[in-house]
Amino acid sequence: MRKKLTIAAIALLAAGIGGGYALSNVSSGKPYNSILQDDPKPLVRTSYSGGSTAAQPVDFEKAAGTAVPSVVHIRTVVKFKQTQSRGGMNPFGMDDELFERFFGGGRSFQRPDQKASGSGVIISEDGYIVTNNHVVDGATDINVTLNDRKNYKAKIVGTDPNTDLALIKIDGKDLPVMPLGNSDEVRLGQWVLAIGYPLNLDVTVTQGIISAKSRNIGINRQGSAPVEAFLQTDAAVNPGSSGGALVNTNGELVGINAAIASPTGSYAGYAYSIPSNLMKKVVGDIMKYGSVQRGYLGISMAPENLDEAQRKELGITGNADGVWVADTDPTGAAAAAGIRKGDAITKVDDVNVASSAKLAELIAMKKPGDKVDLTLVRDGHERNVSVTLKGKLGAMSGQQAAAVEALGADFSALSRADAAKLRISGGLQVTNIREDGVIGNQTNMRPGFVITKIGGIPVRSIDELKAALAKQDGNFQIEGTYPGSGSIYYYGINDLN
Template sequence: MNTNFKNICLIIGVSAVTTVSSVWGYGKWHESQYAGMQDTSSVPFNYASFKEGNGVAPGQIDFTAAATAATPAVVHIKVKIKSKATQRSQSDPFGDLFGDPFGGLFGSPQAQTPRDQKASGSGVLISKDGYIVTNNHVVDGATEIKVTLANKKSYTAKLVGKDANSDLAVLKIDGGSNFPYIVYGNSDDVRLGQWVLAIGYPLNLDVTVTAGIVSAKSRSIGLTKGQAPVDSYIQTDAAVNPGNSGGALVNTEGQLIGINAAIASPTGSYAGYSYAIPVNIVKKTINDLIKYGAVQRGYLGITYSPMQDDDDLKKELGIKGDVDGVYVSDVQADGAAKSAGIQKGDIITKLDGEVISGPSDLTAYIAGHKPGDKISTTYLRGGKTNTTSVTLKSSAGTLAATSKSSIDKLGGDFTTLDEATARKNNVRGGVVVSKLGNGALSNTRMQEGFVILSVNDQTVLKVDDLKKIINAASGTVTIRGFYPGDEHLYGYTIDLSGDNSNNSNSNNGTTEDDD
C-alpha cells in the first residue's frame, strides 16, 4: 500500500501542479502561447452533477461568501524561464515520468536550440502593499514574472525570496497600496472531513473555484526538494489541475489554510487528490523571506525514522503494541537535541504537548520555529517517559538568525566536485553549479554543470571555500572554471551589488585557453 502510494507520489512530481508540466505538446504547435494554454476543441470538458446521498442536505453548504471574499486576492502568474541547450541523447526525467506522446519531444538525439520557455501558475496576495506568496517551483529559474489580478490589471513582479525546502516563494508588485489580500486562517484547526475551496488559474483558464473536503493531514508525499525538505501537506479531494500551483486553499469563511502545490495523478491532471502546504508553515516561511531574505529554520539535529509500521524496530526495542512518534537513529554532536540530553535510541512522542505521530508531524512543527526557540520535547527511553527543553539551532549550529548571504544572491545550487571527476579532469577540487536559479548567474551564459575553480583568482576547492570568498566580496567578481569534457577554461563576470543588469551577456562566458 505504501509502495503504491509512493509510486503515485513520484508521478505527482513536477506535475506538482505548475502548468508548464501539462501541455508541452500543445506548446510545440502554438509556441507563442503560455504553457498550459489548451485548445478547447480538444479538451474533454465533462458535466459534473452533485448527487444526493452524501449525508449533506442540498443547500446546507453555501460557498459563495468564501469564494467572494477570497477570489480577488488570488492572482495569475506567468513566467519566462531561460532554456538551456541540452543533449537529448540522455534520458529525460520528464519523458520517463509522463511518457513522450509527442513524437520525440523529449527523446531527440541532437542538441536542442535554447528557447525561452513560458509557464503559468497561481499566487495569493497576502498584504495590501503587494506581497504575494506562491510555490517555488512556479517561479524557479524565471527571468520574467508577470502577475494579473482578478480585475485584469497586470504588473511586473519582483522575486523577494524563495525556499526550496518548503516549495514557497514571495513576490512583490508595486503600483498600489490597497491591493485586495486574503486573511490567514489556522491550519492547526483544520479537521478531517471539513469543506474547503481551491482557488486558482488551472489550465490557463480564468480564476476557478472548486470544492472538496480535507482527506488527510500531515501527509508525506516525498515531493518537496531541498536539503531539509518540509514534507507535510493537507490532502483534499478538491479538483486541482496544472496551473493551480501557488493558489489558495480556503475554509468556508474564506480564510487561507493552505497553498496548493501538488496532485497525485498518473496523467499530470487531477485524478482524485490534491495537496496543499499548511498556512502555518507558509506564514513563518514568507515572514522570514521578507524580513531576512532567507528562512530562519530551527533544527533538532537528529536523524530519525517512523515508528508506526516498523515491527522489527519495535521488537528490537522491546516495545509491545502501537507507539506513535519518531525513532532517533542518530544525534549530531553539536546539535540541539544532543545539548538537551536526547540520545540515539530515544523515541520522540510530543513537542510542546502536541502528539508527534511520525516524521511529517515533526518536520511541520519544527518548520514553524526559528533558531533560539525553546521546545518542550517528550520522549521515551527504556520504557520511561521523559521531558526536556530543546533550544533549536540553525543548520550551522548557531542560535541566532542569519541574513541572506552573497552566495544566495548568485542564484543556484552548489555541490563539491566529487573526487573521481576531479581526478579525471586533473584538478584538485571545485564546486559544481548543479542548478541555476533566479540570481546573478542567471544573467550570464553559464550553464548547469559548470565547475567553479576560482573566484577573483582565489582557489575554490569546496562549497565552503565558495561561501567564504563570495561573502567577503563586494561589487564585481570574476568566476573561472570549466565544463567536464571541455578542455577550455571559461570566465564569467558578475555584479554582487544587486544590479543584475551589469551582468552583461556580451562579455560573459569568454573562453580562456590555458596554455
C-alpha cells in the same frame, strides 16, 4: 497500482468578482500585510466559526466572492542559452557525430523558451504574493495577472525549496489581501475551497473537505531538508493550480495548493496544500531576514510501522504513540539535551506528535535559538526535556569556523572612524577573495566591500559573522556597501554547506 505523485504535475507547462479584502494599517500608515501584522476578523463570518462541523454552510458564495480577488494568475518564461552542437546536447537528441555529418560541425542552435503557468495569493496591499517554489524556479520572466485583468511584471524576493514556497513582488498598491486562517484549527471533514487558474483557464473555484492532516507523501526533492506536512483535500486541483489558495468557509487562507496524487498528471481525487501557519513562518522570515531561519533538532526519525527486527535494532521495547528516534547528530540540539536513539517523542510544547510529518512541521515553525519542550518515552517511562534548537551549521565553534572558511574570503573589522565615514554602525571589510570559495564562485563581489548584515543579522566582528552564519539555512543574502558608492548591495549565497 501505486499512484504516481508529482509536484510538477500542477505547475502547468505550455507549448509555446468584485469585492476583496484590502485594509490599511491606519495606526502606522503602512500597507496592510497579512504575514507581518496581526490579522483583523475575516470579512465573512459563518455559522461554522467556533461551531461544529454540522453547522457548516452549503452555500460558499460569500467565501468565494471574498477570496477570489486575492488569487492571481502567474505566467513564467525560462530562457535557454544558445549552445554549440559540438561536445554537448543538440536540439534533436542525435549523436553529436551524426548531427555534425548532416548539419556541419560547430553549429549553434537556440532551444525554445519554456513557458509555465501557476497561481499565487496576494498577502500585502503593496504587492507581495506567495506561490510555490516550483512555479517560479529558474524563471527569467514572471508575469502576474490579477482578477481584474491588470497585468504586472514580478520579481522573486526569496524562495524556500524545502517547503516549496516562494515570495514574489509586483509594484502595486491597495491590492486585495486575503486574510490568514489558522491551519492548526482545521479539522477533518471541514469544508474548504480550492481557488486557482488550472489548465490556463480563468479563475476557478472548487469545493471539497479536509480528508487528512500532516500528510507526508515524499514528493518534494527540491531542498536538502524537505518539510512535508500537507493538508489533504478532495477539492479538485489541476495543473496550473500550483500556488493557489485553499480557503475555509470564512474566506480565510488555510493552505497553499502544491501537489496532486494522480496516475495521469491531472486531478484524480486527492490534492495537497502547505498549511498557512507554516507558510506564514517561512514567508515572514524571507521578508524580515532575506532567507528562512530554520531550527534543527538534529535527529533522524525511524519509519512508521516498524517490524520486530527494526524495533530490536533501535532498542525499542515499548509501544508509545509518537515518533521514534533512529539516530542523533552528536553535535546537534537533541544530543546536547540528552535525547538518544530509541527514544520516542510524543509531544512538542504540549502538542501531541503521532507522525514524523507532524514533528517536522512543528520544528520547522521554529528558528535557531528557540527552546522547545519535548515529552519523551524511554524504557516505558515518560520524561520532559528542554531543547535549544540549532541552525543547519550547528553551534559548535569548529563548525562556525568552517562556515567562515567556506566563504573563501579574508575579513577585517571596520574601525569606528571608517564606519562613521560610511554612516554605518560598523561592519566587516572584505580584504581578499579566494577563487575556490563560495563568495568567489557565486557572486561578483570585489575586495573592499563592507559587509553589514548576513541574512538580515548585523555583523561587526568575526564572532558576529560566525554567529550569523550559524543561523542561516543554506541560502541567504549578504548585505553591505562599497566605500564611496553611497548604495546598498546584496549578494545571494546558495548552499553554503
